[in-house]
Amino acid sequence: MSQFWSDIVHTLTPYIPGEQPKTNNLIKLNTNENPYPPSPKALTAIQSATDEGLRLYPDPNSDVLKQSIANYYNLDVDQVFVGNGSDEVLAHIFQGLLKHDEPLLFPDISYSFYPVYCGLYNIDYKTVPLNEQFEIDIKEYNQNNGAIIFPNPNAPTGIGLGLNSIEKLLQNNPKSVVVVDEAYIDFGGNSTVSLINTYPNLVVVQTISKSRALAGLRVGFAMAQPDLIQGLIRIKDSFNSYPLDKLATLGAAAAIDDVKYFKDICQKVIRTREHLNRQLKQLGFEVLPSQANFVFAKHASLDAAHLAQALRKQNIIVRHFSAPRIEAYLRISIGTDTEIAQLIQSLTSIISNT
Numbered sequence: 001m002s003q004f005w006s007d008i009v010h011t012l013t014p015y016i017p018g019e020q021p022k023t024n025n026l027i028k029l030n031t032n033e034n035p036y037p038p039s040p041k042a043l044t045a046i047q048s049a050t051d052e053g054l055r056l057y058p059d060p061n062s063d064v065l066k067q068s069i070a071n072y073y074n075l076d077v078d079q080v081f082v083g084n085g086s087d088e089v090l091a092h093i094f095q096g097l098l099k100h101d102e103p104l105l106f107p108d109i110s111y112s113f114y115p116v117y118c119g120l121y122n123i124d125y126k127t128v129p130l131n132e133q134f135e136i137d138i139k140e141y142n143q144n145n146g147a148i149i150f151p152n153p154n155a156p157t158g159i160g161l162g163l164n165s166i167e168k169l170l171q172n173n174p175k176s177v178v179v180v181d182e183a184y185i186d187f188g189g190n191s192t193v194s195l196i197n198t199y200p201n202l203v204v205v206q207t208i209s210k211s212r213a214l215a216g217l218r219v220g221f222a223m224a225q226p227d228l229i230q231g232l233i234r235i236k237d238s239f240n241s242y243p244l245d246k247l248a249t250l251g252a253a254a255a256i257d258d259v260k261y262f263k264d265i266c267q268k269v270i271r272t273r274e275h276l277n278r279q280l281k282q283l284g285f286e287v288l289p290s291q292a293n294f295v296f297a298k299h300a301s302l303d304a305a306h307l308a309q310a311l312r313k314q315n316i317i318v319r320h321f322s323a324p325r326i327e328a329y330l331r332i333s334i335g336t337d338t339e340i341a342q343l344i345q346s347l348t349s350i351i352s353n354t
């Protein structure tokens with residue numbers, strides 16, 4: 001607390017990111033990073049750009065990157081917005097597109113940054129409960145709202161919502177911006193990008209942090225019809241003209257262009273996820289059906305916080321949320337096959353010794 005803080009600072013409840021430990025000897029399954037390295041082509045692009053040219057400011061519009069994204073998704077460049085991680089892109093969306101007289105709606109269990117942005121930008125919001133199976137029920141969104149946002153697949157459940165349901169939601173809410181946060185879409189979901197040209201109220205947000213294995217580069221992007229993108233550009237140019245440095249712009253573009261490498265590592269993650277699913281079930285866990293690079297699992301008898309602590313003692317970190325409805329669950333990011341084998345071995349010994 002400081003007398004020098006502005007009023008808003010006193011009211012904020014900041015987001016708490018998952019732990020980034022300083023030691024290397026941990027199996028880190030707590031923040032949904034990709035266990036595989038980034039595309040070698042992305043690393044080469046970053047290395048090649050590391051020269052005296054860094055003396056100059058980067059391209060404020062990251063045109064090279066927008067072009068790569070537009071090519072990959074068959075969009076026009078003016079339908080793409082890029083920012084410093086999808087968190088920054090989301091922040092601009094909250095401020096620029098989601099603040100209205102009626103409340104913003106999002107699921108009661110979803111990305112815990114959403115209420116934080118509402119606090120930062122003073123946005124009225126209402127949470128909509130997931131059903132008993134932890135699924136989004138689009139009928140529940142037939143109520144007064146200024147806008148809607150949800151992750152697809154949802155986090156931390158990993159459960160995906162089908163394109164037909166999203167299309168119905170867009171049709172039922174033509175006066176509201178609907179934001180689909182697709183941070184985990186490449187691990188088995190169907191992207192809503194294909195609906196952008198049909199629905200002027202749709203915004204799709206993605207990141208290179210997960211499926212392109214580049215969380216350390218901090219690049220995210222939004223795709224929508226040009227007038228919505230223009231609104232985001234107005235915010236960005238009133239906040240930070242150069243959110244992406246030159247290395248991030250070129251590295252991200254090379255990663256998006258390397259489609260084969262990207263598809264290969266996604267497939268590997270999906271295969272390991274299905275294997276982990278089966279193993280966890282054998283150990284007495286109920287595992288929600290995941291389309292993401294993590295699973296959300298509850299043990300039949302053992303306390304999740306206890307399991308997380310016991311794993312930590314064996315140098316494995318997973319994520320536990322002490323929040324209503326989900327305190328019995330662990331969120332486990334998909335690691336390499338070796339890491340997952342170690343996880344299973346540790347869980348087996350913890351369970352048999354409890």
Ligand SMILES: Cc1ncc(COP(=O)(O)O)c(C=O)c1O
Pocket residue numbers: 031032084085086087088111151155181183206207208209215219220
């Ligand atoms: C649902 C969801 N959206 C957005 C993000 C932010 O990703 P980034 O800022 O790394 O692009 C995350 C990160 O974990 C997430 O889980």
